[in-house]
Amino acid sequence: MPVPVRELPEWPSNVEAHPLLVIDYRLLKEGNQAEIDRLWEAGTNLGFWYLTNYDAEQEFVSMWGMAEELFKLPLEEKMKHEQGDEGSSFGYKAIGNYIVDAAGSPDPVEGVDIAKDDALSYPVVSRREYGTPVNDRMKSVVAPFVEKCVSITDTMIDIFNDKLALPKGALAKLHQRNDFSASETRTIRAPANLTPGKLAIGGHTDFGTLSLLVNNLGGLQVLPPGTTEWCYVRPLPGHMICNIGDTLTMFSGGLLNSNIHRVVPPPGSQAKYERWSQVYFCRPSDTAPLLPLLESTIVSEAFNKLTPERQKALSPGVNSIDWHTRRQKNYRTKNHKGQETWAANRGTENGRA
C-alpha cells in the first residue's frame, strides 16, 4: 500500500523547505476578509500555498488505492488506455512517455489522468474509457474526489474573480461544470530509489487555472521569482498544496503567478520510498479564449505595465484546448525531435520577469 499521507516519513533536518503561506479553507468559505487577502497575497507572489481544513484528504488518498489497482495490470493491458501522442492527457501514462528536459530524456514515473467530464457523467462515457479498475471505482472513489475538488476550485475561482474586480461570475463562466474541458485528476507513482539528480518531472508551469495537490513525500521544488535556487515544498499532513496555472495568469493579466516547479527524488532517507502524488487540475472550458480579461481595470492596468514580450506571452489568443494540446503533445517522448520540441511545450514562463 502507498504510504498514507498522515504517516509521512521524517523530513531530513538539514533540508530547508519553502515556508508557503497556509490558507484556511474554512475561513475562505466563511468569507473571512483577512484570509481572502492572504490567498491573494499567495496567488500574486509565489503562486503556491498550503490549504488546510479542506476536508478531502481521504478522497485524495483513496485515489492512490484506485491507481494502485490499475498499475498492477500487465503493461499490455494498461496500454489499451494510454494517452497517445496527439495531445490529449486523458488516460494511462506509461513510464518514459513524457520528456523531462530539452534533451528529450524520458521520465521515470507512471500515471493515470481521468477527465472530470468522464467522472461526472459515468456510466456515460464523455471523453474516453480507462479500463475495469477505474470503472469499478468511478462512482465510489473518482467522482467523489472530483466533486470535492470542483467545489474547492469553484470557491477559489470566485474569490480571485472578486479580487480582480471582474463582473460577478466572469471567471466561473469560463469554467462551467457542464462544459467540456481538460480538467482532470492525475495520479503519479515514482519508483523508490531514483538516481540522485534524476528528474521525475521536468521544470514546468501548470497548463490550466488551479492545481490541487497531495503527495506523500518531498521532491516537489519551486523556483521562487527572482531566484536561481530550487526550493523544496514539504508535504504536511492535513495540508494540500495549491498553485496557480497558466490560464489564470493570462486571465489576470499577469497578476496571478503560474510558477515554475519540478519533481526530483525525495530528500534524504525519504528517497527509499515510492512517491505518490494526487493532483486535480482545474482548466477552462475547451472553447474559452486565452486572453487577459481587460474589462477589469485592475487587470488592464497590470497588463499595460508589462513588456511587449510578456504581453504577447499572456495573450496567445488561442482556445484553452489548443493551448493544452500544444503543450501536452510536445511533452510526448515519441514527438521529441530536438530542443525545439521542448521549446514548443513551454507555457507562461516565457518573458517572465
Ligand SMILES: O=C(O)CCC(=O)C(=O)O
Ligand atoms: O508530484 C508532485 O508533487 C507535483 C506534480 C506536478 O507538478 C504536476 O503533475 O504537474
Ligand SMILES: [Fe+2]
Ligand atoms: Fe505541475
